[in-house]
Each structure stands twice: as C-alpha cells, then as structure tokens.
Amino acid sequence: MARILAITNQKGGVGKTTTTVNLAAGLALAGRRVLLVDLDPQGNATMGSGIDKRALTATVYHVLLGEKAIDAVRVRSQAGNYDVIPANRELAGAEVELVDLERREVRLKEGLAALGDQYDFVLIDCPPALNLLTVNALVAAQAVMIPMQCEYYALEGLSDLVNTVKRVRANLNPELDIEGLLRTMYDPRNTLGQQVSEQLQQHFGDKVYRTVIPRNVRLAEAPSYGVPALSYDRQSKGALAYLALAGEILGKQAAN
Ligand code: ATP
Numbered sequence: 001m002a003r004i005l006a007i008t009n010q011k012g013g014v015g016k017t018t019t020t021v022n023l024a025a026g027l028a029l030a031g032r033r034v035l036l037v038d039l040d041p042q043g044n045a046t047m048g049s050g051i052d053k054r055a056l057t058a059t060v061y062h063v064l065l066g067e068k069a070i071d072a073v074r075v076r077s078q079a080g081n082y083d084v085i086p087a088n089r090e091l092a093g094a095e096v097e098l099v100d101l102e103r104r105e106v107r108l109k110e111g112l113a114a115l116g117d118q119y120d121f122v123l124i125d126c127p128p129a130l131n132l133l134t135v136n137a138l139v140a141a142q143a144v145m146i147p148m149q150c151e152y153y154a155l156e157g158l159s160d161l162v163n164t165v166k167r168v169r170a171n172l173n174p175e176l177d178i179e180g181l182l183r184t185m186y187d188p189r190n191t192l193g194q195q196v197s198e199q200l201q202q203h204f205g206d207k208v209y210r211t212v213i214p215r216n217v218r219l220a221e222a223p224s225y226g227v228p229a230l231s232y233d234r235q236s237k238g239a240l241a242y243l244a245l246a247g248e249i250l251g252k253q254a255a256n
C-alpha cells in the first residue's frame with residue numbers, strides 16, 4: 001500500500017512545494033513509484049514539475065468535484081520521473097463548490113483509492129491555509145510532513161497545525177500521524193535559527209528529521225526551468241539535502 005504524506009503548513013513560503021517536488025524526485029531516483037498531488041490553486045508544484053498549468057483541461061479540481069476519474073487527470077513529470085495530479089487556478093473555486101456537496105472532506109481520499117497499488121509514495125502539496133482543501137489532504141494521508149523555517153513565530157503556527165491534526169484525527173482520520181518536521185532554508189550562522197531548532201528538538205524529539213535543508217539558491221532557481229533541483233544541479237547542496245531526506249524517510253520506513 002502506498003505511503004501517503006500531506007506536506008503541509010498553513011504558513012506561506014516555508015518550502016512546502018520545494019519539499020514536495022524535490023522529495024518526489026529523490027524518492028523516484030531511489031527507484032520508488034511516486035505520485036505528486038498538487039492541491040494548491042497556485043499550481044507551483046505542477047509548474048515546478050515541468051507541466052504547464054495554463055494548458056491543462058483536467059486537474060485535481062475535476063477529481064474533487066467528481067467530474068473526472070483520477071487516472072484521466074494524471075500527467076507525467078518527465079524531468080522528475082514521477083506522476084502528477086496537477087492543479088491550476090480553477091481549484092480556488094473548489095473551496096466554495098465543495099461546501100454544498102456531501103462527503104466533501106473525503107473526496108481526495110476516494111479519488112486516490114481508485115489508484116490501488118500503483119504507487120509506493122503519494123505526496124500531497126497543500127496550500128498555505130487550513131481550509132477544506134487541506135482537510136481533504138489530511139483525510140487522505142497517513143501522516144503529515146511539516147516543513148518549517150526556524151523563526152520565532154514558527155513554533156506558534158506549529159501549535160495551530162498540531163491542533164488541526166488532532167481534530168482531524170478525532171473526527172475524520174483516526175490513523176493520521178505526524179511523520180516529521182523538516183527544517184527548511186536553514187542558515188547555521190543564524191543564532192535565533194539555532195535556538196528555534198533546539199526548541200523544536202526538545203518538543204518533538206525524533207519527529208524532527210535529522211536532515212536539514214539549507215538555504216540554497218539552486219532550489220529557488222530550478223522551478224523557473226520546470227525541473228526539480230535534482231535534475232537541474234544534482235551536486236548542489238539543496239539537491240543533496242533532499243536526496244538525504246529521501247534516504248532518511250526510506251530508512252525510517254524500513255525500520256518500522
Ligand atoms: P506557499 O505557501 O506559497 O505554497 P511554500 O511553502 O510552498 O509556499 P516554496 O514555494 O517551496 O514554499 O518556497 C518559497 C520560496 O522560497 C520559493 O521561491 C522557493 O524557490 C524558495 N525556497 C524554498 N526552499 C528554499 C531553500 N532551501 N533555499 C532557497 N530558497 C528556497
């Protein structure tokens with residue numbers, strides 16, 4: 001059965017999409033069958049995987065509204081060697097349109113169930129909000145991965161997110177776990193960053209990945225070429241860090 005992870009943090013710009021795209025490419029490079037689900041109307045994960053969001057006529061929006069089967073929407077990221085359920089602006093409407101529909105929280109889960117055993121990993125890139133789209137991701141997932149910058153306010157936002165996870169667990173998805181917290185855009189020279197990083201480890205222990213993602217310009221450049229950093233510059237510090245993260249996740253899985 002696929003391991004389904006929701007990459008989520010309601011705070012914007014913390015590295016969710018960068019993590020989803022590069023972890024997908026890293027796991028694919030390790031020989032795993034990977035599906036990336038873009039659940040953000042910004043469509044950044046779609047574009048970053050080399051798929052033109054403006055040219056799409058079938059997206060995750062149609063799956064959520066029950067208008068199309070998931071395999072009719074799926075496209076291939078040639079650059080990343082994984083499959084993508086893409087998104088574009090149209091998805092912003094789903095927020096509103098889903099509200100009146102029944103089983104509105106389980107639509108992604110049901111869509112993914114139709115794929116059966118085709119993947120080892122499904123990575124869901126969430127929007128920067130705790131909305132119905134994110135709830136769909138948390139219901140579909142077995143666990144959440146939380147990318148975060150080590151800033152002062154990061155810990156505050158984290159407790160909101162942890163409470164949301166608890167609520168979803170109590171009401172909609174009893175299996176939901178926290179897979180891990182990922183420190184992103186890390187600068188070891190920043191003292192505040194070090195302090196927040198230490199607090200994080202005190203609070204969450206081994207839920208904090210050992211792998212740390214450094215601030216690295218290659219990670220920011222790659223999306224403008226529509227490729228994961230692993231294809232753009234495999235030797236860059238950023239690409240190597242995501243490869244290490246893929247290794248850490250596979251190691252954890254093997255140990256369980
Ligand atoms: P949003 O909440 O808008 O969806 P996000 O959490 O998905 O944002 P990203 O889009 O991954 O965050 O990253 C925000 C910006 O920071 C992007 O321009 C990205 O290229 C850049 N970035 C992400 N991670 C790194 C890094 N480790 N080093 C340098 N730049 C990074």
Ligand code: MG
Pocket residue numbers: 016017018040044125126
């Ligand atoms: Mg994003």
